[in-house]
Amino acid sequence: MMEALAKLSYLLAAVLFIYGLKRLSSPATARSGNWVASLGMAVAIIATLVFYTQVHWSYILIGAIIGSVVGALLARLVKMTAMPEMVALLNGFGGGASALVASAEFVKYLNAGGAIPLNFGVAIMLSVVVGSLTFSGSLVAFGKLRELITGRAVTYPLQKTLNALILLATLALVVWLVAEPANPVPFGVLAGLALILGVLVVIPIGGADMPVVISLLNSYSGIAAALTGFVINNEGLIISGALVGASGLILTNIMCKAMNRSLANVLFSAFGSEVQQIGPAGAAGDKAVRSLTHEDAATMMAYARQVVFAPGYGLAVAQAQHEVRELADMLQARGVTVKYAIHPVAGRMPGHMNVLLAEADVPYDQLYDMDQINPEFERTDVSVIIGANDVVNPAARTDTTSPLYGMPILDVDKSHHTIVLKRSMRPGFAGVENELFYNENNSMLFGDARDSFKKLIEEVKQLG
Numbered sequence: 001m002m003e004a005l006a007k008l009s010y011l012l013a014a015v016l017f018i019y020g021l022k023r024l025s026s027p028a029t030a031r032s033g034n035w036v037a038s039l040g041m042a043v044a045i046i047a048t049l050v051f052y053t054q055v056h057w058s059y060i061l062i063g064a065i066i067g068s069v070v071g072a073l074l075a076r077l078v079k080m081t082a083m084p085e086m087v088a089l090l091n092g093f094g095g096g097a098s099a100l101v102a103s104a105e106f107v108k109y110l111n112a113g114g115a116i117p118l119n120f121g122v123a124i125m126l127s128v129v130v131g132s133l134t135f136s137g138s139l140v141a142f143g144k145l146r147e148l149i150t151g152r153a154v155t156y157p158l159q160k161t162l163n164a165l166i167l168l169a170t171l172a173l174v175v176w177l178v179a180e181p182a183n184p185v186p187f188g189v190l191a192g193l194a195l196i197l198g199v200l201v202v203i204p205i206g207g208a209d210m211p212v213v214i215s216l217l218n219s220y221s222g223i224a225a226a227l228t229g230f231v232i233n234n235e236g237l238i239i240s241g242a243l244v245g246a247s248g249l250i251l252t253n254i255m256c257k258a259m260n261r262s263l264a265n266v267l268f269s270a271f272g273s274e275v276q277q278i279g280p281a282g283a284a285g286d287k288a289v290r291s292l293t294h295e296d297a298a299t300m301m302a303y304a305r306q307v308v309f310a311p312g313y314g315l316a317v318a319q320a321q322h323e324v325r326e327l328a329d330m331l332q333a334r335g336v337t338v339k340y341a342i343h344p345v346a347g348r349m350p351g352h353m354n355v356l357l358a359e360a361d362v363p364y365d366q367l368y369d370m371d372q373i374n375p376e377f378e379r380t381d382v383s384v385i386i387g388a389n390d391v392v393n394p395a396a397r398t399d400t401t402s403p404l405y406g407m408p409i410l411d412v413d414k415s416h417h418t419i420v421l422k423r424s425m426r427p428g429f430a431g432v433e434n435e436l437f438y439n440e441n442n443s444m445l446f447g448d449a450r451d452s453f454k455k456l457i458e459e460v461k462q463l464g
């Protein structure tokens with residue numbers, strides 16, 4: 001009876017997880033999706049405490065209080081732009097916890113003197129490997145994003161060969177320990193090798209690619225949890241781990257596609273080891289850009305029928321989201337249709353633009369995904385590019401030599417006019433020149449995006 005109730009609770013938790021994940025797919029329902037999934041986790045935890053817990057409640061209570069206080073404080077204090085760092089830490093702790101639980105089971109089997117059944121042996125060894133690798137790799141990713149260590153890709157001769165050898169040694173130890181489990185020293189070596197591997201595979205990846213790596217490590221932390229679920233025979237952990245593993249992989253894939261890079265290229269190409277200055281030779285040399293005044297820009301927008309804002313990383317740097325919203329409201333009050341064009345990898349983390357704009361309470365129905373907004377540009381009077389660069393670079397469509405070639409972009413250049421807000425002619429993340437800036441129908445509005453928007457707001461006010 002108890003067993004059946006426990007399994008029913010896990011089933012309920014799984015349904016809540018999946019429904020919560022479904023709701024996370026749209027900004028309008030994401031908040032409630034988070035609550036639903038959290039409720040699922042609460043059901044799973046309570047079921048485990050009631051039906052399976054063998055240790056004294058006080059231990060669990062103390063752990064839960066410490067963990068909740070630290071977690072709540074971190075979540076409150078962390079800046080939106082530092083979210084990938086926080087996720088990196090959480091992944092790391094998740095992986096570390098899985099490795100510790102699997103190790104504890106290993107010790108328990110050894111102390112009982114009995115042999116470890118084959119299926120448990122496999123699950124224990126793999127859980128230790130994936131969990132330890134996730135732990136150390138996530139800490140390195142955190143260190144890179146926090147700039148505690150260099151964000152540059154760290155490379156050295158024979159790096160890939162060394163990593164491959166350590167991986168082979170790790171796999172060989174797994175096979176040996178599954179066959180001959182009663183060997184605590186090699187077990188320790190296995191965990192140590194996995195920890196080293198986590199560090200070595202993440203250091204050659206540049207800081208700017210870290211969000212993709214973190215998404216992949218997130219998936220690994222789920223896989224480690226699912227494996228631990230097999231170790232301790234817990235369906236709740238298997239299901240939740242598998243869901244995290246699968247969703248992390250899907251997100252990794254979406255990010256790679258939107259950046260027009262393969263996962264292998266992100267992991268092994270040491271992108272960011274040197275400052276890239278690629279682009280059509282002499283593209284900037286002989287061409288002139290035109291810049292316009294805030295007054296002219298405000299007039300163009302105020303008398304337009306449709307204005308599309310295309311935000312990028314510079315919006316996050318300038319923290320101009322509230323001013324953008326204010327100007328949009330003023331334009332709408334004048335009868336201008338305002339839309340926001342959201343590129344999937346604009347900014348430096350998944351959903352970066354959605355999060356920023358949500359902070360300024362921009363209505364969700366004004367946010368348009370790339371596929372929805374691209375057909376609209378031809379009938380858009382003014383597209384305002386706010387600190388975006390790579391995601392609006394037409395070279396992605398036309399220049400086969402560009403590293404951006406093939407990346408889907410926002411077709412802002414098809415609008416009647418474009419206005420680019422940025423501080424200089426410096427390239428964006430990919431280090432590539434942007435032909436858009438030299439187009440006949442483009443004007444640059446140089447300066448910090450927030451300052452520019454403040455001035456634009458004043459100018460539109462003057463227009464009455």
Ligand code: NAP
Pocket residue numbers: 208209210211212255258259311312313314315317318344345346347348349350351352386387388389390391392421422423424425426427428429430447448449450
């Ligand atoms: P971007 O290409 O990096 O360009 C950002 C632009 O913002 C820069 O050209 C910069 O020019 C400008 N800027 C910076 N601070 C500013 C300020 N205070 N005011 C106004 N402008 C400012 O950004 P993006 O177009 O958003 O493209 C994102 C890039 O990051 C893509 O290449 C993508 O593949 C990559 N990436 C994204 C993710 C993700 O998950 N979203 C993850 C990893 C990598 P100035 O310096 O001249 O001002």
